[in-house]
Amino acid sequence: xxxxxxxxxxxxxxxxxxxxxxxxxxxxxxxxxxxxxxxxxxxxxxxxxxxxxxxxxxxxxxxxxxxxxxxxxxxxxxxxxxxxxxxxxxxxxxxxxxxxxxxxxxxxxxxxxxxxxxxxxxxxxxxxxxxxxxxx
Amino acid sequence: xxxxxxxxxxxxxxxxxxxxxxxxxxxxxxxxxxxxxxxxxxxxxxxxxxxxxxxxxxxxxxxxxxxxxxxxxxxxxxxxxxxxxxxxxxxxxxxxxxxxxxxxxxxxxxxxxxxxxxxxxxxxxxxxxxxx
Numbered sequence: 001x002x003x004x005x006x007x008x009x010x011x012x013x014x015x016x017x018x019x020x021x022x023x024x025x026x027x028x029x030x031x032x033x034x035x036x037x038x039x040x041x042x043x044x045x046x047x048x049x050x051x052x053x054x055x056x057x058x059x060x061x062x063x064x065x066x067x068x069x070x071x072x073x074x075x076x077x078x079x080x081x082x083x084x085x086x087x088x089x090x091x092x093x094x095x096x097x098x099x100x101x102x103x104x105x106x107x108x109x110x111x112x113x114x115x116x117x118x119x120x121x122x123x124x125x126x127x128x129x130x131x132x133x134x135x136x
Numbered sequence: 137x138x139x140x141x142x143x144x145x146x147x148x149x150x151x152x153x154x155x156x157x158x159x160x161x162x163x164x165x166x167x168x169x170x171x172x173x174x175x176x177x178x179x180x181x182x183x184x185x186x187x188x189x190x191x192x193x194x195x196x197x198x199x200x201x202x203x204x205x206x207x208x209x210x211x212x213x214x215x216x217x218x219x220x221x222x223x224x225x226x227x228x229x230x231x232x233x234x235x236x237x238x239x240x241x242x243x244x245x246x247x248x249x250x251x252x253x254x255x256x257x258x259x260x261x262x263x264x265x266x267x268x
Contacts, residue, residue, distance in 0.1 A: 011188040021189030022197050022265055060187070060263070118236050118263075 012093040013057070015104065015125075016079070023072055025120065026058040029092050029100055031130060053127030055090065055104050061119035063111060072109075073121060079106035087128045102131035140267040146200055149232065150262075151176055154204070157226040169248050172223055173207040179259055196266035203257045204231075210245050210252040217243065220254050227258060236261040 013020040013027050020027070031053045038045045062071045079088060087103035094100065104125035113119035143163075151163035159172040166175065179201035187197045206227055208219040220243050228237060238259035246255045 008188045009185070009191055012190070013188065021195070022187060024188050025186050027188055116236065116238065118261075 006095040010093070010095040013055075013090065014092075015055075015090045016075070016088040018070065018072060018075060020057065020059060020072060023059040023062055024057055025060065026056075027092065028056045029131060030054050030056065031127075051130040053102060053104075053129070053131050055092070055125040055127065056122070057125070058120060058122045061109075061111070061113065061121045063119075073111075076106055076109050076123075080108045090125075092131070097136045099134045099136075100131040101134065103128040140265075142200060142264055145267070146262060146264050147176060147202075150202070150235075150260075153232045154227060154230050157223065157230055159206075159223055159227075169207055169253065171207050171209045171251075171253060172219065173205075174223070174227055175205040175207065177203050177205060179203045179261075194266060196264075198264055199261055200264050201259065201261045203259055205255055205257050207246075207248075207253045207255045210254040216254045220256055224256055224258065231260060234262055 008026075011021075011024075011027055013024055031051060033048055034050045034052070035046045035048050038047065059072065061073055063073045065071050066074070079086070084106060087105055089103050090101065092100040104127050107123050107125055109121040109123050111119075111121070147163045151161050154161045154174055154176070157174060159174045160170050162173065162175045164175075165177055166173075169175070182201055184199040184201065185191060185197070186199050189195065189197065191197070204227060206220055206223045208216055208223060210216045224240055228240075231237060238261060241257040241259075243254050243256040246253050
C-alpha cells in the first residue's frame with residue numbers, strides 16, 4: 001500500500017450550518033470510551049460504560065466582524081447565552097470519504113490576546129453523544 | 137463577480153492606507169526611490185497556510201507577510217535617524233486594522249544608485265481570503 005498523507009487542508013468543519021474553515025487553525029474531535037475495570041479471579045476484565053465526545057477548536061478571533069460574512073465568535077456566544085441547552089449539529093470532515101457528524105452544546109468563546117499577534121480563541125464544545133462516522 | 141486578488145484586496149489597500157504619510161508610497165519596488173519613500177514588498181515566507189480546509193482557486197485562505205521599507209536620505213546620522221523614526225511612527229500609525237505588526241528592523245545604510253539611503257523594514261502580516 002502506498003503511503004497516504006492527509007493534512008489540515010483535508011479538514012472541514014461546519015457547526016450550525018456555519019463553516020469554520022476560514023477561521024479555524026486547529027480542530028480536534030476527541031471521542032472517549034469510558035471503561036470500568038474489574039479484578040476477577042480470572043484476571044482483569046473490562047466493561048464499556050459510556051462514550052463522550054468533545055470538539056476542541058482554535059481559531060482566529062472574529063469578534064465584531066459581521067460584514068460581509070458573519071462572526072463565528074458572536075454566533076457561538078449568542079447560542080451559549082440564549083440557548084445553552086440546545087445542541088448544535090456539526091459536520092467534521094477528516095478527509096474526503098470520512099465524515100463525522102453529531103451535535104455539540106455551545107460554549108462561550110474566550111476573548112483577548114497578546115499585543116503583537118492576531119487574536120485567537122480556543123474553546124471546547126461538549127458533544128451530546130458519540131459522533132457518527134460515515135465512510136464513503 | 138470578479139475574483140479578488142492579493143493586489144486588489146491587500147497590497148493596494150495597504151498602500152492606500154499609507155498614502156497619508158509624508159513620503160512617496162509604492163506597493164511594488166520602484167526603479168528609483170525618491171526619498172522619503174515607503175515601499176511595500178513581500179516578506180519571506182510570503183504566504184502561509186494556517187487555517188484548515190481545502191485550498192483551491194475559489195476557496196483560498198492564507199496569511200500574507202509583507203515588509204514595509206521606510207527610506208529616508210542619509211546625510212547626517214542624527215537627522216537621518218530622527219527622520220526615519222518619525223517616518224516609522226507615521227507608517228505604523230497608518231497601518232489599517234487587521235494587520236499584525238511584528239517588528240521593526242534596525243535602520244541600515246543602503247546605497248541606491250549614487251545616493252545613500254537609511255532604510256528600516258517593518259514586518260507586517262494579515263490574512264487574505266479569496267472572495268470568488
